[in-house]
Amino acid sequence: MEKVLEVKDLKVSFQTYGGTVQAVRGVSFDLHKGETLAIVGESGSGKSVTSQTLMKLIPMPPGKITGGQILFNGEDLVPKSDKEMESIRGKEISMIFQDPMTSLNPTMKVGNQIMEGLIKHQKVSKADAKKRAIELLKLVGIPMPESRVNQYPHEFSGGMRQRAMIAIALAASPKLLIADEPTTALDVTIQAQILELMKGLQDKLDTSIIFITHDLGVVANVADRVAVMYAGQIVEIGTVDEIFYDPKHPYTWGLLASMPSLENDGNDELAAIPGTPPDLTNPPVGDAFAPRNKYALAIDYEEEPPMFQVSETHFAKTWLLHPDAPNVEPPDAVKQRIRKMSSNFDKPVLVKEGK
Amino acid sequence: MAKYIGKRLLYMIISLWLIVTATFFLMRVAPGNPFASEKKLPPEIEANLQAHYGLDKPWYQQYTDYLVNVVTWDFGPSFKYKSQTVNDLISEGFPVSFLLGMEAIFIAVALGVLFGVIAALKQNKWQDYTTMAIAVLGISVPSFIMASFLQYFLAIKLGVFPVARWESFQHTILPAIALAAGPMAYIARLTRSSMIEVLANDYIKTAKAKGLSSGVITVKHAMRNALLPVVTYLGPLTASILTGSFVIEKIFGIPGLGFHFVTSITNRDYTVIMGVTVFYSIILLVAILLVDIAYGIIDPRIKLAGGKKGE
Numbered sequence: 238m239e240k241v242l243e244v245k246d247l248k249v250s251f252q253t254y255g256g257t258v259q260a261v262r263g264v265s266f267d268l269h270k271g272e273t274l275a276i277v278g279e280s281g282s283g284k285s286v287t288s289q290t291l292m293k294l295i296p297m298p299p300g301k302i303t304g305g306q307i308l309f310n311g312e313d314l315v316p317k318s319d320k321e322m323e324s325i326r327g328k329e330i331s332m333i334f335q336d337p338m339t340s341l342n343p344t345m346k347v348g349n350q351i352m353e354g355l356i357k358h359q360k361v362s363k364a365d366a367k368k369r370a371i372e373l374l375k376l377v378g379i380p381m382p383e384s385r386v387n388q389y390p391h392e393f394s395g396g397m398r399q400r401a402m403i404a405i406a407l408a409a410s411p412k413l414l415i416a417d418e419p420t421t422a423l424d425v426t427i428q429a430q431i432l433e434l435m436k437g438l439q440d441k442l443d444t445s446i447i448f449i450t451h452d453l454g455v456v457a458n459v460a461d462r463v464a465v466m467y468a469g470q471i472v473e474i475g476t477v478d479e480i481f482y483d484p485k486h487p488y489t490w491g492l493l494a495s496m497p498s499l500e501n502d503g504n505d506e507l508a509a510i511p512g513t514p515p516d517l518t519n520p521p522v523g524d525a526f527a528p529r530n531k532y533a534l535a536i537d538y539e540e541e542p543p544m545f546q547v548s549e550t551h552f553a554k555t556w557l558l559h560p561d562a563p564n565v566e567p568p569d570a571v572k573q574r575i576r577k578m579s580s581n582f583d584k585p586v587l588v589k590e591g592k
Numbered sequence: 593m594a595k596y597i598g599k600r601l602l603y604m605i606i607s608l609w610l611i612v613t614a615t616f617f618l619m620r621v622a623p624g625n626p627f628a629s630e631k632k633l634p635p636e637i638e639a640n641l642q643a644h645y646g647l648d649k650p651w652y653q654q655y656t657d658y659l660v661n662v663v664t665w666d667f668g669p670s671f672k673y674k675s676q677t678v679n680d681l682i683s684e685g686f687p688v689s690f691l692l693g694m695e696a697i698f699i700a701v702a703l704g705v706l707f708g709v710i711a712a713l714k715q716n717k718w719q720d721y722t723t724m725a726i727a728v729l730g731i732s733v734p735s736f737i738m739a740s741f742l743q744y745f746l747a748i749k750l751g752v753f754p755v756a757r758w759e760s761f762q763h764t765i766l767p768a769i770a771l772a773a774g775p776m777a778y779i780a781r782l783t784r785s786s787m788i789e790v791l792a793n794d795y796i797k798t799a800k801a802k803g804l805s806s807g808v809i810t811v812k813h814a815m816r817n818a819l820l821p822v823v824t825y826l827g828p829l830t831a832s833i834l835t836g837s838f839v840i841e842k843i844f845g846i847p848g849l850g851f852h853f854v855t856s857i858t859n860r861d862y863t864v865i866m867g868v869t870v871f872y873s874i875i876l877l878v879a880i881l882l883v884d885i886a887y888g889i890i891d892p893r894i895k896l897a898g899g900k901k902g903e
Contacts, residue, residue: 327803340794
């Protein structure tokens with residue numbers, strides 16, 4: 238399959254009064270055409286910064302890309318200027334934001350907000366852009382698009398605004414769509430509709446999607462592959478099945494165990510991961526997750542774990558996969574769901590640096 | 593919309609009536625009268641004068657007479673400027689004051705918004721600190737001091753502009769700057785803070801994610817939203833330009849309406865005081881109405897009450 242995006246060892250930091258925050262500390266992943274990659278993690282794990290860096294939307298300064306490459310169609314975006322990025326933003330890569338209530342301009346007609354990108358990127362006339370805007374509104378399932386196109390955002394409901402946002406993002410048929418928690422601010426029934434819409438449109442347009450979320454339920458619904466982020470790093474990445482049914486990293490175990498399920502009866506307290514994510518101004522030595530991890534080994538406090546490859550597609554960054562590591566049992570909630578993966582290698586393989 | 597404006601006009605008439613009534617009685621309460629001078633007039637002459645101007649009638653009759661006159665747009669003769677009516681004074685003085693006021697409003701809004709936007713875009717850089725330092729000066733220095741400074745440095749020392757009087761466009765520049773300085777500084781600060789707030793909004797990020805250039809984002813997305821508070825300020829701005837002009841016209845010797853107003857008060861020129869007050873009130877009320885209508889046009893979320901409801 239054709240690779241749309243390849244991120245290599247991306248590092249982003251922010252200059253603040255309290256010091257330099259290393260928000261993203263060496264993230265690598267790739268994305269194929271028409272594929273959906275979900276990035277999950279707690280608040281502050283660097284998932285939003287990672288995604289906004291892909292479009293270079295983080296404010297610079299204080300933000301700074303301190304290392305790595307973002308290869309989009311084989312071209313590195315990191316050295317590109319703001320002017321050069323303008324022809325990529327909205328045209329090649331688009332983004333949907335979390336809160337549809339605030340991400341549309343309140344004093345501009347919805348139609349005009351869709352048309353702007355079209356006029357800029359496809360050099361179409363105003364009349365044609367308007368025709369296209371009506372088509373797009375229809376495509377994202379807004380009834381009576383002919384009259385809606387002339388309305389202002391405050392005349393739209395939350396779900397409709399997010400549909401309009403999707404229309405804006407898809408206006409110039411981008412190759413990559415980044416959705417930054419697009420359903421978090423919506424209520425559950427609308428969430429399902431928006432997810433359905435995104436999946437349907439992806440099939441139609443063959444767009445690749447990066448889906449940022451902290452909702453594992455959503456992940457299971459939309460993603461082909463999942464990357465779990467913690468403290469600015471990807472700690473585990475694999476196909477949806479691998480992450481849900483054969484997780485290897487204790488942090489992923491924690492996330493899965495803290496997900497409410499129908500089997501949980503009212504007597505069981507919902508599991509939670511104790512503690513809070515580390516301060517990334519001074520990232521801890523060793524494994525950043527160790528202080529919150531009840532399976533932490535002595536080495537976790539001394540040396541950062543390397544990436545181990547579990548299968549062709551499944552990687553995890555934990556010492557537990559080392560041949561010398563003791564055999565630990567994941568928590569019960571996770572153990573129940575584990576299935577034998579036929580694609581797994583016989584033994585986890587240490588990934589050499591500079592893969 | 594027509595219904596809304598009709599309703600507002602009705603409120604304006606009520607406000608106007610309250611203003612006329614309050615001014616009328618306050619003026620009578622103030623000691624002195626138009627014919628008081630150092631040399632005491634013989635009582636017979638004073639009685640004659642009083643009778644000539646209708647001041648011998650009981651207060652309620654003077655009041656109702658006056659109301660009728662206001663409705664017919666006749667403010668009566670001036671007590672001090674013989675052979676001139678208040679209407680004459682207004683039609684002479686107003687064009688001058690209007691020109692001065694418009695020039696000042698233009699300077700205040702254009703430069704104020706420009707400085708504010710620059711300061712916001714260059715937040716915490718030297719451009720920001722410079723413009724805001726100027727703005728603090730502009731707000732803190734009263735217009736009459738500003739006027740004297742401008743006269744001293746630009747007119748007397750450098751001779752770039754004439755010191756005073758009202759003859760050519762050159763003559764209008766110094767008074768307009770003096771009048772505009774305070775409001776301009778205020779608008780600059782207002783624009784800066786609201787621009788910074790707007791630039792932090794998600795929809796600015798959306799616009800950026802569309803691939804729009806920062807110029808387009810600033811003008812099309814940020815400024816329109818950032819200028820809402822500035823538009824709100826245009827009502828009070830008109831008021832401050834009007835009242836500011838009393839002093840400025842006096843300092844620069846400009847034969848405007850403010851000049852007549854100030855003189856008329858010291859002279860107890862009852863009809864001029866009343867006439868100019870009513871006239872100023874009308875201008876202010878109309879300005880506020882225009883601001884409210886403009887507000888509804890700029891921000892579609894604001895529906896003018898009494899207008900069409902819903903979609």
